[in-house]
Amino acid sequence: MEARKLYFPVALLLLLFIFISISAAAAQGNSGNNATKQKKPPNDAATTNYEMLEPLPKTNQERAFCHARGKCHYKTLTCPPECPQRKPKKNKKNKGCFVDCSSKCEITCKWRRPKCNGFGSLCYDPRFVGGDGVMFYFHGSKGSDFAIFSDHNLHINAHLIGARPAGRTRDYTWVQALAVMFDAHTLMIAAKKVAHWDDRTDALAVKWDGQSVAVPTEGDAEWRTSSGSGREVVVERTDDVNTVRVTVAGLVEIDVRVTPIGEEENRVHNYQLPSDDAFAHLETQFRFANLSDRVDGILGITYRPGYVSPAKKGVLMPLVGGEDKYYVSSLYSPSCKLCIFSRPSSSPLIEVA
Structure with a gap:
């Protein structure tokens, strides 16, 4: 009788031990599975x-x-x-x-400079070629800012400059600056305002979180830094002046060139631009990584799965609207009607160079 009394507690303890062992093994296995499913670090593209x-x-x-x-x-x-x-x-x-x-x-x-007819390009007044390969124009208005790309981990705004000749009902516009926002940081790339264009003079301005940075012209000819999250940021010269490649690891690579409106171009298109402003602006081409299915923005939406462009085929200048949807209050604001990016913390706001 005494043996039976001892048997039941020992059996219960044995069962409890087996149950705990199985649970621990399962938990370890699940943690291993979760580890393999964890998000890749930013430099693991x-x-x-x-x-x-x-x-x-x-x-x-x-x-x-x-x-x-x-x-x-x-x-x-x-x-x-x-x-x-x-x-x-x-x-x-x-x-x-x-x-x-x-x-x-x-x-x-x-080639290590933007291709204005390539996928993800933004050039001219301004003309896009989307991630779907469809070309379209977006006008906007001079002095305004628009979200060209907005995803959960990256946001890019463009600042427009322009002019309205006599008798025209809209502005001619060009992209003068880009603000690339990610984490709590902002990288700004801009064309400086110059009265007369000189191919030998650098008209490129770069700012990191509101502070001007100088991109070297010798050696590797690049400026680089690392964000708090370990994401590497590089601005590298791909020509002696006015052309760079911007890389934000795991998010985007951008080829950028600063270029003016030449006298012949001004004459042919009848822009009627003033003689004391070369209207230096940016030609750009983007290559994105790790996009979500919700990506938005004038250019960003063209990378959505199943996206069908509203641009009319066969016309000389197929226009795509969205000024009200993608308008932002400043170059450094990630907020528009359809924008999905939000910062973990605030970032300094400065005037465009």
């Missing part, structure tokens, strides 16, 4: 997840060792002789070697 090796000794062709998961994992990619360097230093006008460690697993030669 597959395209750029590589380390540079020593270049080939005879040809000086650069090599990249890929860390990205997938078929390119632990593969070494070598730049071709046509573009042996990622950042051509002797002649920045040459094509650069573009390393892609994603599923494409390839190296290609690319």
Whole structure:
């Protein structure tokens, strides 16, 4: 009888021990699954997840060792002789070697300046080519600001300058500045106002969280910093003056060029611009990463899955509206009717350069 009394407590303790062990194992397994599903760090974009090796000794062709998961994992990619360097230093006008460690697993030669007919471009007065490849115009008004891209982790505004000739009912407009907002930071890229254009003079202005920064012209010719979240930000010159590539790791890469309205262009289009203002403005091309399905903005919405452009095909200047939907009160405001970005904290507001 005494043995039976002892048996039941021991059995219960044994069952309890087994139950706790199984629960702990399950929890460990779930935590392991959750770990694999965690968001990738900002610098883990597959395209750029590589380390540079020593270049080939005879040809000086650069090599990249890929860390990205997938078929390119632990593969070494070598730049071709046509573009042996990622950042051509002797002649920045040459094509650069573009390393892609994603599923494409390839190296290609690319111009390192904006292509105004390429996907994600914004040039001229202003003319977009969307993520869907459809070209359209957006007019806006001089002195105003509009959200061209808004996602949960990135927001980009454009500031317009312009003029209204006599007899016209609307302004001619061009993009003079961009404000790239992410986390609690703002990177501003702008064209300085210049009376007379000189190809040898730099008319590019860069500000980081309200403070002017100088992009070096020697060495690697780049300015870089790291945000509080560990996201690397680089502004690199891709020509001696007025042309840069902006990279915000894991979010966006932007090719930017400052250019004027020339005398012949002014005459042909009858802009009637004043003689003391070159109307320096930006030509840009964007490459985005990690987009959500809710992405919005004049350009951003064209990257939505299933998006159908309202731009009329076959007309000379297919217009797309949205001035009321994407108007923002300043270059540094992420708030519009359809904007979805919000800052974790405030950022300094300054006047456009």
